[in-house]
Amino acid sequence: MKKAIQDLYPESLAHCYGCGKNNPAGHQLKTYLEGDTTIAHFLPDEKYTALPGSVYGGLIASMLDCHGTGSAAAFACQAEGITLDQAVIPVRCVTASLKVDFKAPVPMGVDLELTGQLKHIDGRKIWVDMSLSARGVLCATGEILAIRLKEEV
Amino acid sequence: MKKAIQDLYPESLAHCYGCGKNNPAGHQLKTYLEGDTTIAHFLPDEKYTALPGSVYGGLIASMLDCHGTGSAAAFACQAEGITLDQAVIPVRCVTASLKVDFKAPVPMGVDLELTGQLKHIDGRKIWVDMSLSARGVLCATGEILAIRLKEEV
Numbered sequence: 001m002k003k004a005i006q007d008l009y010p011e012s013l014a015h016c017y018g019c020g021k022n023n024p025a026g027h028q029l030k031t032y033l034e035g036d037t038t039i040a041h042f043l044p045d046e047k048y049t050a051l052p053g054s055v056y057g058g059l060i061a062s063m064l065d066c067h068g069t070g071s072a073a074a075f076a077c078q079a080e081g082i083t084l085d086q087a088v089i090p091v092r093c094v095t096a097s098l099k100v101d102f103k104a105p106v107p108m109g110v111d112l113e114l115t116g117q118l119k120h121i122d123g124r125k126i127w128v129d130m131s132l133s134a135r136g137v138l139c140a141t142g143e144i145l146a147i148r149l150k151e152e153v
Numbered sequence: 154m155k156k157a158i159q160d161l162y163p164e165s166l167a168h169c170y171g172c173g174k175n176n177p178a179g180h181q182l183k184t185y186l187e188g189d190t191t192i193a194h195f196l197p198d199e200k201y202t203a204l205p206g207s208v209y210g211g212l213i214a215s216m217l218d219c220h221g222t223g224s225a226a227a228f229a230c231q232a233e234g235i236t237l238d239q240a241v242i243p244v245r246c247v248t249a250s251l252k253v254d255f256k257a258p259v260p261m262g263v264d265l266e267l268t269g270q271l272k273h274i275d276g277r278k279i280w281v282d283m284s285l286s287a288r289g290v291l292c293a294t295g296e297i298l299a300i301r302l303k304e305e306v
Contacts, residue, residue, distance in 0.1 A: 015202045018211045025200040047178040049168045050247070056170045057248045058215025065210045094203070095210045099252040 004030035005038070005070040008089040013149075018066035029063055031070035031116070033084060038071040038116035038128075046108055054105040055112075060140050061100050063114060064130050068144030069093040071116030072126035076148055079121055093126060093146040101141045110134045124148040157183035158191070158223040161242040166302075171219035182216055184223035184269070186237060191224040191269035191281075199261055207258040208265075213293050214253050216267060217283050221297030222246040224269030225279035229301055232274055246279060246299040259285070259292045277301040 006019040006029065017026040031040045042063055050056035072093040074084070082089060106112065112134055119127040130142035159172040159182065170179040184193045195216055203209035225246040227237070235242060259265065265287050272280040283295035 013204055015205055017201045017203070017209045020202070023200065023202060047176065048170045049173070049176060050170070051166055052168055056215075057218045057251065058171045058211070061214035061218060061251060061253075062209075062211025065214060095253075095255050097252070097254045098210065098214060099250070100214075100248075101250045102248050 002032060003084065004032055005074045005084070006030060006066070008084060008086070009092055010088050013092045016066060018062050019070060027062070027066070029066045029070070031067050031074065033074040033078065036117065038067065038074055040067045040070070040114040042112045042114070043110075044108065044112070049108065050105070053108055055108055057100070057102060060102070060106055060132060061098065063112070064100055064132060064140070064142035065095055065098050065144070067114045067116055068098065068128050068130055068142060069095055069146050071128045071130070072144065072146035072148070075118040075128065076121065076126055092149045094149065095144060096125075096147045097145040099143045102139070103141065104137060104139045106132070106139045107134050124150065155185060156237065157185055158227045158237070159183060159219070161237060161239070162245055163241055166245045169219060171215050172223060180215070180219070182219045182223070184220050184227065186227040186231065189270065191220065191227055193220045193223070193267040195265045195267070196263075197261065197265070202261065203258070206261055208261055210253070210255060213255070213259055213285060214251065216265070217253055217285060217293070217295035218248055218251050218297070220267045220269055221251065221281050221283055221295060222248055222299050224281045224283070225297065225299035225301070228271040228281065229274065229279055245302045247302065248297060249300050250298040252296045254294045255292070256294065257290060257292045260287050263287045277303065
């Protein structure tokens with residue numbers, strides 16, 4: 001069975017509240033590489049309200065942030081021929097810049113789909129474009145500049 | 154005693170997970186207007202880890218989002234001579250676009266200070282520039298385009 005990118009992070013770098021498998025209190029977002037696209041799904045708990053009935057923007061930004069760094073790691077591996085069928089990948093990225101454009105209210109109680117596509121790689125800098133949709137309706141777009149950690153992890 | 158902008162939102166629009174007084178599970182961020190600047194303080198719980206020792210970017214984005222919409226409401230009131238010494242203000246803003254630039258890791262266990270300054274108002278559109286600092290060190294900057302809800306609340 002295919003593993004999520006976040007589950008391939010080194011154990012010492014897998015505590016992120018948004019996506020780390022070693023943070024039991026966190027969201028544990030899982031990003032998968034499918035062809036040239038990354039995909040993640042997430043169903044927010046109802047406490048994450050914005051205006052009643054919709055999901056608050058902070059959670060949307062959080063999910064795009066973690067999906068973005070995960071996608072960046074996946075695309076960096078893909079570019080270097082590092083396969084994802086192993087226990088750990090030697091790539092971990094952090095966020096330098098994140099932009100989120102909110103297109104429509106994100107409805108509560110609906111499975112959200114996040115996608116990511118590689119825009120550009122330049123050394124340790126990786127740009128990824130993202131989308132967040134609910135029932136096929138585009139609710140937000142995201143752009144991330146992720147930086148690959150220097151240390152060979 | 155001066156009230157936080159978020160505590161002046163109409164009761165029916167005060168459920169935001171990040172800053173709503175009517176969301177007991179949420180962060181309840183409080184933004185204050187001081188002269189021409191908005192200020193908020195926040196001490197993240199240790200579960201909000203990024204890499205060990207630092208705060209995860211999703212929470213930083215969330216706080217800037219809520220501080221941004223709160224700041225936009227404050228600046229809109231200020232521009233129209235609406236005083237903040239009342240029970241409810243007739244202004245509530247939502248986020249159209251949020252950009253966060255991460256300048257340095259945000260240390261865990263440290264009180265964070267957020268500031269906001271009005272960049273521009275054009276009708277219902279309000280642009281605010283923000284900063285997030287820890288112990289006087291700038292860790293992130295934020296730019297928000299907030300939209301004032303059309304309904305007179």
